[in-house]
Amino acid sequence: xxxxxxxxxxxxxxxxxxxxxxxxxxxxxxxxxxxxxxxxxxxxxxxxxxxxxxxxxxxxxxxxxxxxxxxxxxxxxxxxxxxxxxxxxxxxxxxxxxxxxxxxxxxxx
Amino acid sequence: xxxxxxxxxxxxxxxxxxxxxxxxxxxxxxxxxxxxxxxxxxxxxxxxxxxxxxxxxxxxxxxxxxxxxxxxxxxxxxxxxxxxxxxxxxxxxxxxxxxxxxxxxxxxxxxxxxxxxxxxxx
Numbered sequence: 281x282x283x284x285x286x287x288x289x290x291x292x293x294x295x296x297x298x299x300x301x302x303x304x305x306x307x308x309x310x311x312x313x314x315x316x317x318x319x320x321x322x323x324x325x326x327x328x329x330x331x332x333x334x335x336x337x338x339x340x341x342x343x344x345x346x347x348x349x350x351x352x353x354x355x356x357x358x359x360x361x362x363x364x365x366x367x368x369x370x371x372x373x374x375x376x377x378x379x380x381x382x383x384x385x386x387x388x389x
Numbered sequence: 390x391x392x393x394x395x396x397x398x399x400x401x402x403x404x405x406x407x408x409x410x411x412x413x414x415x416x417x418x419x420x421x422x423x424x425x426x427x428x429x430x431x432x433x434x435x436x437x438x439x440x441x442x443x444x445x446x447x448x449x450x451x452x453x454x455x456x457x458x459x460x461x462x463x464x465x466x467x468x469x470x471x472x473x474x475x476x477x478x479x480x481x482x483x484x485x486x487x488x489x490x491x492x493x494x495x496x497x498x499x500x501x502x503x504x505x506x507x508x509x510x511x
Contacts, residue, residue, distance in 0.1 A: 328499070
């Protein structure tokens with residue numbers, strides 16, 4: 281089955297830029313979605329189809345996908361951005377299952 | 390507004406079954422698929438399966454193929470997840486989510502239910 285690899289945590293100072301990676305074999309040929317989850321809450325979609333932002337998500341959130349790595353970038357990070365972030369793809373093998381990365385905890389120092 | 394409201398928390402014995410409901414409102418139910426995702430305590434998200442609310446087509450991860458099912462009641466815009474032969478490692482919060490299209494495949498999960506905590510303990 282398809283495996284997505286995320287760093288367990290990323291730390292960034294307020295106002296700086298956070299970069300969260302999601303590694304997978306030829307992930308650049310897949311479509312990547314990103315979710316933010318705060319403690320005790322349901323996930324929220326923040327990026328879909330590699331680079332698109334749902335309405336209501338700040339422009340500070342952006343995505344990219346190429347080669348073996350997809351990236352979620354959050355510029356001007358604030359305390360409100362502290363959360364777990366998950367990448368998600370669909371395994372395009374015969375099973376067509378959904379797959380999540382292990383999640384990255386964003387820590388704002 | 391779009392809402393997905395799930396049933397209340399459950400406590401079950403090992404070997405029992407549980408049914409979790411997800412009632413949708415605020416949009417045309419048949420136009421968007423529904424997916425199920427669970428999260429064990431302190432762990433990440435695990436995809437379980439999705440169902441096409443228009444024609445009932447499904448695709449399930451192995452756990453649902455082995456021990457569960459998803460069903461639809463279009464009269465109440467409700468999707469059900471049933472999981473049987475529960476084990477302690479099924480203890481998790483179970484989320485339903487709306488897919489951004491009728492087919493969930495390749496699409497994102499754009500609205501989520503509040504989650505249902507299922508605890509399996511003797």
